Amino acid sequence: MNPARPTAHDKILDAALQVIRTQGLAGTSVDELCVAAGVTKGAFFHHFKTKDALAIAAADHFSRIADGVFTNAPYRALPDPVARLIGYVDFRQAMMKGEMPAFTCLVGTMAQEAYLTHPEVRAACAQSIDAHVDMLEADIADAMRARNVEPPGGPRGLALYMQAVIQGAFVLAKAHGDAAVAANCLDHLRNHLAGLFGWKERNA
Amino acid sequence: MNPARPTAHDKILDAALQVIRTQGLAGTSVDELCVAAGVTKGAFFHHFKTKDALAIAAADHFSRIADGVFTNAPYRALPDPVARLIGYVDFRQAMMKGEMPAFTCLVGTMAQEAYLTHPEVRAACAQSIDAHVDMLEADIADAMRARNVEPPGGPRGLALYMQAVIQGAFVLAKAHGDAAVAANCLDHLRNHLAGLFGWKERNA
Numbered sequence: 001m002n003p004a005r006p007t008a009h010d011k012i013l014d015a016a017l018q019v020i021r022t023q024g025l026a027g028t029s030v031d032e033l034c035v036a037a038g039v040t041k042g043a044f045f046h047h048f049k050t051k052d053a054l055a056i057a058a059a060d061h062f063s064r065i066a067d068g069v070f071t072n073a074p075y076r077a078l079p080d081p082v083a084r085l086i087g088y089v090d091f092r093q094a095m096m097k098g099e100m101p102a103f104t105c106l107v108g109t110m111a112q113e114a115y116l117t118h119p120e121v122r123a124a125c126a127q128s129i130d131a132h133v134d135m136l137e138a139d140i141a142d143a144m145r146a147r148n149v150e151p152p153g154g155p156r157g158l159a160l161y162m163q164a165v166i167q168g169a170f171v172l173a174k175a176h177g178d179a180a181v182a183a184n185c186l187d188h189l190r191n192h193l194a195g196l197f198g199w200k201e202r203n204a
Numbered sequence: 205m206n207p208a209r210p211t212a213h214d215k216i217l218d219a220a221l222q223v224i225r226t227q228g229l230a231g232t233s234v235d236e237l238c239v240a241a242g243v244t245k246g247a248f249f250h251h252f253k254t255k256d257a258l259a260i261a262a263a264d265h266f267s268r269i270a271d272g273v274f275t276n277a278p279y280r281a282l283p284d285p286v287a288r289l290i291g292y293v294d295f296r297q298a299m300m301k302g303e304m305p306a307f308t309c310l311v312g313t314m315a316q317e318a319y320l321t322h323p324e325v326r327a328a329c330a331q332s333i334d335a336h337v338d339m340l341e342a343d344i345a346d347a348m349r350a351r352n353v354e355p356p357g358g359p360r361g362l363a364l365y366m367q368a369v370i371q372g373a374f375v376l377a378k379a380h381g382d383a384a385v386a387a388n389c390l391d392h393l394r395n396h397l398a399g400l401f402g403w404k405e406r407n408a
Contacts, residue, residue, distance in 0.1 A: 024317030027230035100319070108375045112316040113228030115304070115378035126379045152391040160376060160385060161392040165365075168372025171312045172364060174319035175330045181364060187356040188365040192396040 009047045011037040016058040017065075021101040025055055025110045025121070052121055055110055059124035062106040063131050070135060081142035082197045086190060088136065092166060093186040097179050104174065108167040133159045147197045165189045213251045215241040220262035221269075225305040229259055229314045229325070256325055259314055263328035266310040267335050274339060285346035286401045290394060292340065296370060297390040301383050308378065312371040337363045351401045369393045 006014070015037035019028050030051055034044050048054040070076065075087025095103050107125035114121045133156065140155035151158040165185060173182035193199065210218070219241035223232050234255055238248050252258040274280070279291025299307050311329035318325045337360065344359035355362045369389060377386035397403065 023321045024228065024230050026228050027317055027321060107379065108372075109316055111379035112313055112375055113231055115381065117227045117231060119381075122379060122381060126381070129376065129379050152395060153388050157388055158392065161369075161389050164372030164376050164386075164389040165369055166372065167375040168312075168368035168370065171316055171371040171375070172333065172368050175311065175315035175326060175333050177319065177323075177326060177330070182368075184357050184361055185365050185368040188362065188396075191356060192392075192399075195396075195399050 008037070008039045008043040011039055012044060012047060012054065013058055013061040016054055017062055017106055018101055020055070020058065021104055021106055021109055025051075025114055025118075030054075052118055055114070055118070055121045056124040059107050059110065059121070059128045063128040066128075066132060067135075070132070081139050081146055082193075082199050084139045085136075085143055085193055085197070086199055088139070089162075089186055089190045089193065093183050093190075096169070096173070096183040096186070100170075100174060100179060103179070104170045105167060108170060112171075129163060133163055136162055143197055149197055151196060162189060162193075212241070212243045212247040215243055216248060216251060216258065217262055217265040220258055221266055221310055222305055224259070224262065225308055225310055225313055229255075229318055229322075234258075256322055259318070259322070259325045260328040263311050263314065263325070263332045267332040270332075270336060271339075274336070285343050285350055286397075286403050288343045289340075289347055289397055289401070290403055292343070293366075293390055293394045293397065297387050297394075300373070300377070300387040300390070304374075304378060304383060307383070308374045309371060312374060316375075333367060337367055340366055347401055353401055355400060366393060366397075 012033060015033055016028075019033055019036045023032075028051075030041065030044055033051075033054065034041050037044075044054075048057060070088075070091075073087075073091050075084055075091050078084045078087055097103070107128040110121055111125035111129075114125075116122075136159035137155045140151075140158050144150065144155060153160070165188075166182075169182035169185035172185065173179050216237060219237055220232075223237055223240045227236075232255075234245065234248055237255075237258065238245050241248075248258075252261060274292075274295075277291075277295050279288055279295050282288045282291055301307070311332040314325055315329035315333075318329075320326075340363035341359045344355075344362050348354065348359060357364070369392075373386035373389035376389065377383050
């Protein structure tokens, strides 16, 4: 794959991320995806048999992009696992600005509307969320050992909670048409984690 | 209005709550709403000029039902505002079981997909969420005074956070196809509030 000349396949996936986050999965037609990607309908169906197949591939595409972003984020290099957890919240909060389709979650959006009617899309959304939860869970497990803390549901329970806060922050920001509503929610998550793990700011 | 013989108007609103929570707003056609409500398309358009007009009325209908449920919930009678806050979380958690369309949030679902493409629906969703936040905010303000606690963003900021947790818990439960994922998230919210307001169980 030559990054200077993206294939129709990649253009469709990139368009899906943007268009579905803007208007939802059911609210997006294959025609709209083709226009946004600059490809023909023939090219679309050459790569994806159905809109659901595209949605499933888009969930995976979204996960791979997110994995790259978080793996390379500066906070990942912090030696203290509690600092990494707080750093994760700060990093997510810093992303919550600008246009909402650019920072909200593709798989949370698709799961919300398609969870019962499109079970394979739901499963792809769960897989994407779980991959992100796995990363957090490892830091939380380290932080629990380091601070001798036992939140309910263990490290995975707290990792899922952190994702719930972020997903819900997106829902509230969308409802209010205001990214700041999401960012403000993360202040509370940060406080919760700081209290739980006895985190004190170095420069407080 | 005779409750023994619901009008077409009321049957459509009740059907909207169920069908939209099952398959999303864009994923629901007027034809499907008519079938679910047992009304003709003529009757539908007599009461609602467009599907958006129905969605806006459904958000208000949902709010009125929720208001009745929470106003009459046993925890509302607790004299200690912190007990009311904890009682609210317990009450919400107890509802998170059974079929997901029955306990998830109509307005969170609609806001998630329609926030940019249907601004009047978005505004109706925000109004519904805000009415619920108002109720919580009053209890939080009382609890802050009673315990001399100052969470970030004041009482409204914490009330919005509590709603974010609940909305995100729904998203995660839908993605995983498991109501318990939502209920487990509320354990963490409860812990957070208990820590913040120094809440101790009477029978702990």
